[in-house]
Amino acid sequence: MIRVLDIALKDLLQLSRDFKTFMFLLIMPILFTFLFGYAFGGFGGNESDSRLPVGYLSQDDNWVTDSLHELLTKSEVIRLDENEFRSTADLERLVAEGELAAAIIVPDGYGRAVLKDKTARLTVIADTGTQAWITIEADLLTIAGRLHDAIRTASIIESVDAERMPFKYAFEQSLSAWDEPPIAIKETKSAAIEKAGSNSSAMAHTAPAMMLQFAIAGLLTAAQVIVTERKSRTLQRLLTTATSRIHIVFGHFLAIFFLIFTQFTILIAFGQFALKVDYLRVPAATLLVAFTAALCISALGLFIGIVAKTEEQAIAFSLIPMFVFSGLGGAWVPLEFTGETFQAIGHISPVAWGMDGFENIVARGLGFESVLLSSMALTGYAIFFFLLAVWRLNVTEEK
Amino acid sequence: MSNMAAIEVLNLYKSFGENQAVQGVSFDVSQGEIFSLLGPNGAGKTTTISMLSCLLRPNEGDARVMGHSIRTDAMGVKSVLGVVPQEIALYEDLTARENLSFWGKMYGLRGLELKKRVGEVLEVIGLLDRANERVGKYSGGMKRRVNIGVSLLHKPKVIYMDEPTVGIDPQSRRSILDSVVALKDQGMTVLYTTHYMEEAQELSNHIAIMDHGKMIACGTHDELVKLVGGQTRIDLTLHMDDGKTIDAWRDIEGVTHVAAENGTIAVLVNDSNIVLPKLFEAATNHSARITSVAIREPNLEAVFLHLTGRALRD
Ligand SMILES: Nc1ncnc2c1ncn2[C@@H]1O[C@H](COP(=O)(O)OP(=O)(O)O)[C@@H](O)[C@H]1O
Numbered sequence: 001m002i003r004v005l006d007i008a009l010k011d012l013l014q015l016s017r018d019f020k021t022f023m024f025l026l027i028m029p030i031l032f033t034f035l036f037g038y039a040f041g042g043f044g045g046n047e048s049d050s051r052l053p054v055g056y057l058s059q060d061d062n063w064v065t066d067s068l069h070e071l072l073t074k075s076e077v078i079r080l081d082e083n084e085f086r087s088t089a090d091l092e093r094l095v096a097e098g099e100l101a102a103a104i105i106v107p108d109g110y111g112r113a114v115l116k117d118k119t120a121r122l123t124v125i126a127d128t129g130t131q132a133w134i135t136i137e138a139d140l141l142t143i144a145g146r147l148h149d150a151i152r153t154a155s156i157i158e159s160v161d162a163e164r165m166p167f168k169y170a171f172e173q174s175l176s177a178w179d180e181p182p183i184a185i186k187e188t189k190s191a192a193i194e195k196a197g198s199n200s201s202a203m204a205h206t207a208p209a210m211m212l213q214f215a216i217a218g219l220l221t222a223a224q225v226i227v228t229e230r231k232s233r234t235l236q237r238l239l240t241t242a243t244s245r246i247h248i249v250f251g252h253f254l255a256i257f258f259l260i261f262t263q264f265t266i267l268i269a270f271g272q273f274a275l276k277v278d279y280l281r282v283p284a285a286t287l288l289v290a291f292t293a294a295l296c297i298s299a300l301g302l303f304i305g306i307v308a309k310t311e312e313q314a315i316a317f318s319l320i321p322m323f324v325f326s327g328l329g330g331a332w333v334p335l336e337f338t339g340e341t342f343q344a345i346g347h348i349s350p351v352a353w354g355m356d357g358f359e360n361i362v363a364r365g366l367g368f369e370s371v372l373l374s375s376m377a378l379t380g381y382a383i384f385f386f387l388l389a390v391w392r393l394n395v396t397e398e399k
Numbered sequence: 400m401s402n403m404a405a406i407e408v409l410n411l412y413k414s415f416g417e418n419q420a421v422q423g424v425s426f427d428v429s430q431g432e433i434f435s436l437l438g439p440n441g442a443g444k445t446t447t448i449s450m451l452s453c454l455l456r457p458n459e460g461d462a463r464v465m466g467h468s469i470r471t472d473a474m475g476v477k478s479v480l481g482v483v484p485q486e487i488a489l490y491e492d493l494t495a496r497e498n499l500s501f502w503g504k505m506y507g508l509r510g511l512e513l514k515k516r517v518g519e520v521l522e523v524i525g526l527l528d529r530a531n532e533r534v535g536k537y538s539g540g541m542k543r544r545v546n547i548g549v550s551l552l553h554k555p556k557v558i559y560m561d562e563p564t565v566g567i568d569p570q571s572r573r574s575i576l577d578s579v580v581a582l583k584d585q586g587m588t589v590l591y592t593t594h595y596m597e598e599a600q601e602l603s604n605h606i607a608i609m610d611h612g613k614m615i616a617c618g619t620h621d622e623l624v625k626l627v628g629g630q631t632r633i634d635l636t637l638h639m640d641d642g643k644t645i646d647a648w649r650d651i652e653g654v655t656h657v658a659a660e661n662g663t664i665a666v667l668v669n670d671s672n673i674v675l676p677k678l679f680e681a682a683t684n685h686s687a688r689i690t691s692v693a694i695r696e697p698n699l700e701a702v703f704l705h706l707t708g709r710a711l712r713d
C-alpha cells in the first residue's frame with residue numbers, strides 16, 4: 001500500500017531533521033572503529049601485508065632449495081621472516097612466544113634428496129593446535145608438492161628428449177605450469193591473520209562490531225519518532241483518516257529498516273575502501289548478513305517505539321539493549337577470546353549472530369554458506385521482535 | 400440542503416471503568432448545518448466525538464455518518480470525515496506545508512491535486528507566507544489554524560471540530576469562527592463542540608447541551624431559551640459575605656436558581672423588578688454589600704443554570 005511508503009518517507013524526513021540520527025548512525029561508529037581498532041591492533045607496522053610471519057633457516061646449499069625459497073617468498077599466506085644469525089633454538093623460542101606463526105628449517109641435503117626422488121623432509125616448528133598452522137601446513141604441502149612434481153616431470157621429459165629439453169629447462173617449464181595451483185588456500189588466509197595479530201584483523205573485528213552496536217544506538221531517534229507520534233496525538237489523528245494500524249506499523253518499520261540498511265551500506269563501503277576490511281570478498285554474503293541484521297534491528301526499534309512511553313524511555317530502551325547486546329554479543333571483546341560457556345550465552349544476543357556473519361566473511365575468509373546460519377538466526381530474531389511489537393500494540397490499544 | 404441526516408446518533412454509551420463518560424446520547428445532525436455540543440469540561444463531548452470518528456468503540460448504541468455505521472463500516476465513516484482534534488495533532492518538526500502534504504496523502508490525495516489543495520488550504524488559514532517554517536516554531540493560534548487546515552484538505556462532507564478555539568488569542572479565535580461559517584456556506588456539515596455558550600449561540604443551527612455524560616437539552620437557540628420561560632438572569636458580586644446572604648437569596652420567592660462561581664453569583668428570577676429589591680434587602684440584613692449587578696437577557700447560560708443548577712463556566 002502506498003500509505004506505508006508515505007508514512008515511511010514522513011518518518012525519514014523527521015529523522016533527517018534530527019542531528020542525533022547522523023551522529024549515532026555514522027559519526028560515532030566511524031569514530032569508535034578507529035578508537036577500538038587502534039586499541040586492538042594499532043596502526044603501526046606493515047599494514048598491507050597480512051601474511052603470516054614464518055621463520056626460515058636454510059642449512060642446505062642447492063638450486064632446488066633456492067627454488068623452494070622462491071616459491072615460499074611468492075606465497076600468499078606466508079611471509080618469510082629471515083635472519084641468518086638465528087639458530088634452531090631461537091626459532092623455537094620465537095614460535096613459542098607467538099612472534100612467528102611457524103618456522104621452516106631446510107636440512108642439509110634436502111635438495112639432493114628431492115632430485116634423487118628420495119624421501120626429503122622439511123623441519124617445521126609450529127603450534128599444531130592453531131588455525132594458523134592449518135593454513136601454513138596446507139600452503140607448505142602445496143609448495144613442496146609442486147616442487148616434487150616439477151622435478152619428477154622434468155626428469156621424465158629429460159629421459160625422453162634430453163637434447164632439446166635439458167633437465168633444468170624442463171623443470172622450470174613444469175614448475176611454471178603450476179602457477180595456478182588447483183588448491184585454493186587463499187580463503188583461509190584471514191583466520192591466520194587473527195592469530196598473527198596484525199592490524200587489519202583488529203579492523204575486521206571492530207568495523208562490523210561498531211556498525212552493529214551503533215545501528216542499535218541509532219534506534220533511539222527512530223523510536224522517538226514513534227513515541228512522539230503517539231504523544232502528540234498524531235497517531236490518533238492518523239486513525240481518523242482511512243489509514244489502518246497495520247499501515248502505520250509497516251510504515252515505521254520500513255523507515256527504520258531503510259535507515260539501518262543505508263547505514264550499513266555506507267559503513268561497509270567505508271570499511272571496504274578506507275579501512276581495507278574486505279566485505280566485498282563475498283558480496284552476496286555481506287548483503288545477506290546486512291539485510292537480515294537490518295531487519296532484526298528495525299524490528300527491535302519498532303518494539304522499543306511501541307513500548308516506550310516517553311522520549312526519555314525511548315533513549316533508555318535503545319541504549320540498554322545496545323550495551324547488553326553489544327557486550328554479550330562480542331562487539332567489544334571477540335567471543336573467540338572467551339570460553340565456550342560465554343560463547344553460548346553470547347549467542348542469546350543477535351549481535352553475536354551478526355558478528356559471526358560478518359567475521360566469517362571478513363576475518364575467517366569463509367564462503368557464502370558460512371553466513372546462512374547467522375542470517376537465519378537474525379531473521380528469526382526479526383520475526384520475534386516484530387511479533388512482540390504487534391502484540392504490545394494490541395495490548396495498549398484502547399477499545 | 401437535503402432532508403437526510405448527515406449524522407444520526409442513537410443512544411450511545413461509553414464508560415471508562417467506573418466512570419460513565421457518555422450515558423445514552425442521541426441526536427440528529429442535518430446536512431449542511433452547524434450543530435454544537437455545548438457543555439462544561441468533562442461533560443463527555445470529546446468521548447462522543449471519538450466514538451463518532453471510530454476511535455472509541457461505544458459500549459452500546461450506534462451512529463450513522465452519511466449512512467455509514469460506526470460499528471460496521473469504520474472505513475466508510477472515515478472516508479467522508481474530517482476531524483479537528485481538541486489537542487493539536489501535528490508533526491512539530493515538519494513545516495506547515497510538509498504537514499499538510501503528508502496529511503493530504505493520508506486522506507488519499509496525490510500529485511497535482513494534492514499540491515493544489517495544500518496551496519488553497521494554506522491560503523484559507525492565512526499561512527501562505529510562513530508555510531515553510533516548522534510548526535514547532537508557530538504560536539498557539541497558528542498551530543490551531545494548521546490543525547484545522549489539515550482536516551479541510553480532502554473537502555470532507557462532514558467535519559468534526561472539538562473545541563477548536565481553546566487557548567488562543569481573540570484575533571485567531573475570530574478568524575476560526577468565521578472559517579467555520581464559511582465551511583457551512585460551502586455545504587459542509589459541521590459538528591462543533593465548545594464550552595463557550597457565545598460560540599454555540601453565534602454559530603449553530605442546533606445546539607445540544609451536555610452535562611455529566613447526558614444530553615440535557617437539544618434544539619435551536621430560541622427553542623432552548625424558551626425553556627427558561629420568562630426568567631431573567633441576574634449576575635451579582637458581593638463584598639463581605641459569609642455565605643448566609645446566598646442562602647437567604649435562595650429562600651426569596653421568585654428566585655429559581657442561585658449559583659456562585661469565581662466570585663460571581665448568578666441568580667435566576669421570574670421577575671427582576673420584584674426580586675431585585677429583595678436581593679438588596681437580604682444582603683443588608685446579613686451585613687453584606689452588593690458591589691455590582693448585571694441583568695442579562697435570557698441566554699444559554701441561563702438555560703444551563705436552569706437545567707443543572709450550576710453555572711456553565713470553565
Ligand atoms: N481515555 C479515557 N480514559 C478514562 N477516562 C476518560 C478517558 N477519556 C475521557 N475520560 C473521562 O470521561 C469523562 C468525559 O471526558 P471528555 O469526553 O473528555 O469530556 P469533554 O470533552 O466534554 O471535556 C471525563 O470524566 C473524563 O475524565
Ligand SMILES: [Mg+2]
Pocket residue numbers: 444445446485561562
Ligand atoms: Mg473535550
